[in-house]
Amino acid sequence: MSVFSALAAASASSQDLSVAQIEEQLQNCPLVASLNEHKRATAPETTSLSSQIFVVLFPGSPAVNALLATLYISGPPNFLLALCPPNIDPSSLSVMVAFAVGGLLGDTLFHLLPEIFLGEDSPDHVSFVMVEPNKNLLLGLGIMVGFFTFVAMDKALRIATGGEGHDHAHGHGPEETKASSTGAEAGGKSGELKQRKGKKGKDSADAVEEKEINPSVKLGGYLNLIADFTHNITDGLALSSSFYASPTIGATTTVAVFFHEIPHEVGDFALLVQSGFSKRKAMGAQFVTAVGAFLGTLIGIAVQEFGGHDAVSDGSLAAGLWGTSLSWGDMLLPFTAGTFLYVGTVAVIPELLETGKDKGAELRKTIVQFLAVAVGAGIMLAISWD
Structure with missing residues (x-):
């Protein structure tokens, strides 16, 4: 034939x-x-070092691997909070955020989008791309829905905080720094209170500090917890959808999300402390929000397992969504790509564009930030190339 x-x-x-x-x-x-x-x-006859590491870290089925990945990205970043000083400034994390966003954009452009529109390559045989009417349109719609879901979350939080810029559930750029301006003022008052502690005792100082915290700053802390919980749900959805797409996509997405979680958790921790939380309570709150990642992963697994994918793959081309071969489970990966695009653009570009009066210092800072983005994206490219 x-x-x-x-x-x-x-x-x-x-x-x-x-x-x-x-x-x-x-x-x-x-x-x-x-x-x-x-x-x-x-x-090539030999596998790369990254492939061997991924096989050890993710030895099970897509569902098991997604749960393991959620454990990896939720546990270590939260335990690192014990090493963070309570007076850390979120704006000092700009270089780390730039590195993390480079990883997210690299994962989106090098892994997620090619997988969404072209599928995963097979090492044993050549693959074909079947062009269907309206399939790519639905995939693009899924990307847009993911993007504007985060736009809506950001807008809702800004409305709730009275129009002040607030953490948009992922990045920690100038948007978040502006949101915590009142928190920084409260932090300044907190510094004065620390000097009083030696004279009045710990209990009395804590009581005074509690009174000095601005109610709007407290509200911002609780809203940030809600945003953090929601963002962790989307991370869980991202991990589950990527592992069901392919082991490679799942592993690289885990790496990208892990790099992003470290500055994200540290920044949220700093905002909670500025909002009046003690260090222990702030750490406890961050562990509670980590439950959102497992919830999102379980939701994603349920959608993949019961979303009609098997029925579509066993039936005709027009058996899926709106006459295409797509199932509801297939729409999770485009949604993930949309959320990552929002994080990678809105979270970092405003910070990269901000400049101060010291031209030399700003030029050096900009170069370091761009290098951090390049390193984060380069790691994703290197993994994809192997």
Whole structure:
């Protein structure tokens, strides 16, 4: 059977075959078989170090790997809070945030978007891209929904805080620094209170400090907890959808989210302390919000397992959403890409554009930030290349 006759036969019966079944028929063509032999002959015999590490870290099914990844990105960053001083300034994390955002954008552009529109490459055989009417439109719609979901969250928090810029549930750039301006003032008063502690005792100083905290700053702290919980849910959705797409996409997404979680958790911790939380209570609150990541992962697993994917893959091309081969589970990865694009743009670009009066210092700071973005994206590119 030639490739042309196979294509004709597959096209004639495409209404009765799934995409996977059509590709299986194409694999029987002599031309495709020779391409498969060439691909296997030229493929590297040894796996990369990153691949070996990922196999050890994620040895199970997509559901098990997603839960393991959630544990990896939730545990260590929260335990690191014990080493953080309570008076840390969120704006001092700008370089770390730039590095993390570079990783998120790299994961989105090098892994998620190619996977969404082209699918995952196979080491054993060549792959085909089946172009369906309206399929790419729905995938693009999923990306836009993810992006504007975070826009709505950001807007709602700004309205709740009376129009002041507030943490938009992911990044910690100038948006968050402006939001905590009143918190910084409260932190200044807190510094004066620390001097009083030696004279009046710990209990009396804590009581005075509690009275000195601005109510709006306290509200900002609690709203930040809500935003953090919601953002952790989206992280869980991202991990589950990426592992169901492929082990490689899941592993790289875990790396990107992990790099982002460290400055995110430290920044949230600093905001809670500025809002009147003690260090112990702030750490406890961050552990509670980590439950959101597991909740999001479980929701994502449920959507993938019961979202109709098996029915679509076993049925015809028009058995899925709005006459396409897509299932509800297939829409989670585009949603994830949309949220990552929001984080990677809105979280870091305003900070990169802000400049002070000292031109030399700002130039050095900008170079370091851009280098941090490049390093974060370069790690994702290197993993993808291997």
